[in-house]
Amino acid sequence: MKKSLMALSSVLMLGGSVSAQKVEFEHYTLNNGMHVILHQDNSAPVVITSVMYHVGAKDENPERTGFAHFFEHLLFEGTQNIGRGEWFKIVTGNGGTNNANTSDDRTYYYEIFPSNNLELGLWMESERLLHPVINQIGVDTQNEVVKEEKRLRVDNQPYGNLIAEVKKNMFTKHPYRWATIGSMEHLDAATLEEFQAFNKKYYVPNNATLVVAGQFDPAQTRAWIDKYFGSIPKGAPVTREKIEETPITNTIRARYEDPNIQIPMVVASYRTPSMKTRDARVLDMISTLLSDGKSSRLYKKLVDDKKMALQVGAFNFSQEDYGMYILYGLPMGGTTPETLMTEIDEEIVKLQTDLISEKEFQKLQNIYESQYVNSNSSVEGIAGNLATFHMLYGDVNLINTEIEIYRSITREEIREAAKKYLNPNQRLLLDYAPKSDKAQN
Template sequence: MRRLLAACLVSLAPLAAMAQQVTHFTLENGMEVVVIEDRRAPVVTHMVWYRAGSADEEPGVSGVAHFLEHLLFKGTDTLAPGEFSATVARNGGSDNAFTSYDYTAYFQRIAADRLDLVMGMEADRMVNLRLDEADILTERDVIIEERNQRVENSPSALYREQKSALQYLNHRYGVPIIGWRHEMEALGLDDALAYYTRYYAPNNAILVVAGDADPGEVRALAEKHYGVIPANPDLPPRARPQEPPQLAERRMTFRDPRVSQPYVSRSYLAPERDSGAQERAAALTLLAQLLGGGQTAVLTQKLQFESQIAVQVGAWYSGMSLDSTTFDLVVVPAPGVTLAEAEAAMDDVLTGFLETGPDAAHLERIKSQLRAQEIYDRDDASSLARRYGAALTQGLTVADVQAWPDILQAVGAEDIMTAARDVLDRRQSVTGWLMAPEVTQ
């Protein structure tokens, strides 16, 4: 019934016309503000996004963006270490933060009448962070242990890290967000403060408030707390080293005795979503769904159900990226099938798809599913806040976010095939095998 209702709703109007109430303005000091109104519950999500992530780090201090994210929960001129989160919890809310290649974001979800409180604390730590060597030593141990748990203890994570480094020879996307261990171990107070001073400023930040919030009240509070913070006149331009043209296929084999399930994966360099020109990204989004998005996808049908060569397949594309991203495929072979056989079967399916193109009915089903999902996503104000925050830190605009659903619906089969032929080029790919060591007699 829910899906039927969604189908009926989306047939009545373009999704752009159904856009949630969004207000966007900029403070005098350059801080952007987005307010997403959702009055169904007296709750707000308050987020501050910085246009600075791990790809904005200087060479030699990998992991400092994520390190600083941890350090921001230490003390300020007015808050003792740990008091920020304790205050949020005491007022019935929750808070956290996350770091990506292109951004760092901090958020609180709390009762709407506590917005003034959390906004004041977040503005405080934008400029008044206080750190000492003891903070550095303890938190550095924390992030190194986090790397141990998430990367060192996972053959798949180590494999992906090595494969990404092979994909990006010159761009900082080839450096792990958490950092290389040997550089993490050397991170110091000066490294953290240099990154903080350079990037944590209102003219490099986006405030997103979603939920039971009045735009006029949010503007007044934003001017009260953030508007008094001076802009950073020395904010550097966001220029990263770009990838040279990739002229030859790259391959790697990663062996680890802990691997119980081998698999083959391939990533192709692909264009990101660009402001005012999102059509290619939309075509690649649909291509990923056609190839590996669910039980009716081409790779699933051919490799899992028909030939039973694979027990799992996948395809995905993440266009939300400031610079060039990747289009990825993975095939997990069935017992008795070698990685070479699995890769050859994958390539046969791709060759067939490039010759025949998508099934029209399959494409329409995917569009309907994406259209319905867009409606479901409107039920989560926090998810909407993340969508807008991520977009604006990665070069898109509010208008781009609102236009995206209708752009997806306008993509045709020929658009998808043009994108497929352009991106699925082995000369701009990295193919990797994850497997256990060979048994020697």
């Protein structure tokens, strides 16, 4: 009885936290097409200026992959009014931090400053957009930086090519088929004019979302935004061809040999719909059920009880156009990858056949309530969510309402999604193996 009361108390407290977490914002569009989102939070004297550009690896020329990620680095080189190598000095010298990241769908830049430096953050981001210096010195410098990043994070990292190998075999037409970091040969072959043309095409205000979040005066902030961004010329509309993949109807088999590993990995990947769909959220819940924590189905069965795997997991790699639902495992002892895959498949069949228990379902609901609270627990997280929901989902208020979608998902939908998407004839089976002696010779 005591445990029940404690559990009920936790749920009620969590429910209160979720209700209190509603994110207030205002948003509007400048005449040049730049979308602006403002979120005021006076709880701490900090402010974030961030800009998300709707350009990622999928927007690249297949013969020039890696451009989007390259620009994540290149656009810190300097501008007409910020000297080369001065960007980070200005930020840190004014008590701030900054960073950027790239995906297949977008590129995101941000600064975190004490709130009295908001104007500086806005000016710097307007400089990145209006006056970037893209010259050969910067290209050559960042080319070496990107090569080193690839060596550290991909080439010399155990299982570092996993996602790239899955993508390469899952997609034959869509530009998700290449790695976000791209090809070093493509970057080496690119001309300065090609980099400048990429910037001119995608780094335009009508392809960008500006977010200001934190402590600020709204009227003054709107005035500064108009001052620094309002006069930037609108670019040509960015158009994208909708590329559809042929459905997978027979198992795809592939092999990759990684010189950085000793233990093979069994991998199964299924093509899934856009992250904007309801089914994508259902698949999120399935991955949580299967592999989130030591009490999850796959971990409990294959790591704890049967001791057949060192590690096992499932995750929904969800993106703007398509997703990939990936199952993986590292066999232990005498267990073969094939045997481990058979055991994993048994759990998928259970999901396709039986409704999950009410207890498991309530646990899922609690996990997603907690994730919702945590995702909006910092101004930095809120800024990123606001930009993402506007740009990639087309609905900025999902920052408040997406949790309602997760709350409304039923046990029956979980079963139906498993039946619809997670079938052997709809997947890639990737043998991710240590490099053989024969291959090394």
